[in-house]
Amino acid sequence: MYGKGLRALSLATFAAVTATFALVFFYAPLDADQGFIQKIFYVHVPVAIVTLCAYIVGAIFAALHLKTRDRRWDLRSYVVIHIALIFNIVGLLTGAIWAKASWGHWWVWDEPTLVSFLIVFLLFATYQPLRFSIEDPERQARYASVFAIMAGAFVPLNFAAVRAASPFVHPRVLGTANGGLPGSMAFVFVCALTAIGLLFALLVSYEIAAKQTRWQLRALRRRLLGGDAVAPLGRSAAPALGAPERPSGPAAGPARGGGRGSHPAEAAS
Amino acid sequence: MNALLAAAPALPLHEAGKYVAGAFVVFVAIVLIYVAIMAVRLQRMSRELNELNTAVEARERAEAAKQAEAASR
């Protein structure tokens, strides 16, 4: 089953997140400049880093989809970008809170990371509407992958452009205080990054497992109750997974690729 | 940048706590919302599975009845 490893990943994530929270509040030293506020750094920055990496991973999966024509890569790309969008919102909200706490404004334009984070969000937010506006599942998958590749390349380029446009570069906490991040802070930060990375991987796994289960259920329903019992596919932004079984059965001719690679039962392996 | 920080000195703890709590609450809340959505989905799937189960059972019962009828003849 595709649920394999899900439990181990869940436990590891739970342990890592709990440990990180404990470390942040009971172990990490108070920042010399910012004091208690700096604790936000342990959630905001890892979330931002994970989000940006995830967008690039989504682009790589999309490229693999185009290269191999295996629809499972499209599903992975879709789910990674989907969860990354949620993390992006978390990153924007925590960033805004940090800005308010540090500078008294909910939004500051001279923070290039935050600004480029907003632009990247605006771009990736169009991923779902784009998918939604294409009905044919195959074309939807292909077009979405093309978009994801362009958008993935956009992430670093955009960051460079926004950073160049900032009047001065805001020092990350990594650079302040006593000229570098104290070892204990760095340790907690690495823990937080690991925890949030694990959380991201976990949510992606959950989402993929849920999507595959739904498609298996659909296939089962079709087999048990016949094609009429299955509601026709509505328009959806989510990738359509299983190719329907052919009325003639797969025996006809040496099937090349058609429907096979994307069959949910095989997606398990 | 250090000048700016100096202009906005570290907030006192009770003031800062509000914001830090806010940031962490946002993080946890979104994860919880996701869990809730997952729960709704799970419910829907288990309902659908139940439906399929009943369908299969009904079919099996009909089959058994037919066989019993054939055997009694």
Add this chain to the structure above:
Amino acid sequence: MRPSMALLRKDLLLERRAPEAIPAMLLFSVTTFVLFHFGLGRDTLSGQLAAGVLTVTLLFAAILGINRLFVSEQEEGGFDGVMLAPIDRTALFLAKAAALFLFLALVEVVTVAAFALLLLGPSPWPALPGLILILALLDGALALVGTLVSALAIRTRARDLIVPIVALPLLVPALIAAARGAAPLLAASGAGSIPTKWLAILALYDLVFGLLAYAVFDFLLED
């Protein structure tokens, strides 16, 4: 190269026979300048404000052209006529990008003149060489990314919505570089020089997205 030329000639001929994109972009730009005059409440602009108004207007005008770019292919039986020919699909990409670039350049000849007449405070002449350089690089970005977005959107249900929402964020880095780079050229105190970092970012943007779009364009056409 030859099929690209044939395709480009066909697009130019079509625009001459039934002018659509260029007049629309022109009218749109000049109208937008009038709107900015009232919206900003200023008679003359200079520096960053002038550069911003000019580049943002051109960006929005380009969206109109991007929207129309593949309409002629889609109207009569889709891309089939071109797809049946033994040519590289990327020839279509090159031809469309070149057509869009030429349309934009043509529009800008008039638009920049109109801008200088209507809104620009300082004299446009000293700024002209630098401005041409920046606009050429910006047009490259608009043409390359615009062609890909146009092909992406043409066969979706909500073409006219997809084009702006995808193209605008995608073009933000190019706009940042063009607007910031053009600002010193239009400064009230006389034209300065363009900081090279903006030219570098624009050129990098053109290069990266040009190569990427060229590489993935094929996948938009196969069915």
Add this chain to the structure above:
Amino acid sequence: MDATPAIELRGLARRYGERWALDDVTVDVPAGATLVVFGPNGAGKSTLLRVLATLLRPHAGEARVLGSPLPDRAWDVRGRVGLLAHEALLYRDLSARENLRFHARLHRVAQARVEELLERLRLGGRADDPVRTLSKGLLQRVAVCRAVLHDPPLLLLDEPRANLDPAAAALIEPLIGRASGRTRVVTSHDPAGGLAEADYALGLRDGRVALSAPAERIEHAAIEELYR
């Protein structure tokens, strides 16, 4: 006739979304022969032509066209098929001559061929009017010119005579009829006319083969049955 068939399909299938538009289509067409495809609207006739023209990828099964397997070597097929589709595949705002010249450039065909075809189909008088002003019959004649411009060995014709009066039909006959000597796949709704020009007949219903036999062994009734 050549020994290798011009078209070999083995279990060809193609889907749109969840619907199989073509399913398990197996047929051979020898070089120089004519295959007529019958079937009600939506049976998959046009999809079949588009797959053969390399415009759609097959999703399962094997397809060989002019000896090249699809979709892997679609490149070799492109430029050797002529497709006459429902749409004319012409730019409405360009004239017939401009359209044909454009396609001649894409196919690397001499411009003289354009003039020759315009002459043969008696389009001379209207050759410089935008094609949007042409009547459906005239438009179809220009579309025929486009389809045979590069002298393709394989013709794919989607109801080629739908909008033509008898005179015009006679005019295009040497180009796309049996006399052209090309391998042809023709879709038709007309049992009598279709069977008359067919060597083989293929009946499709819901994307599946309902009828497949040499034309002389097929009766009208069997074809009319398809449309019930």
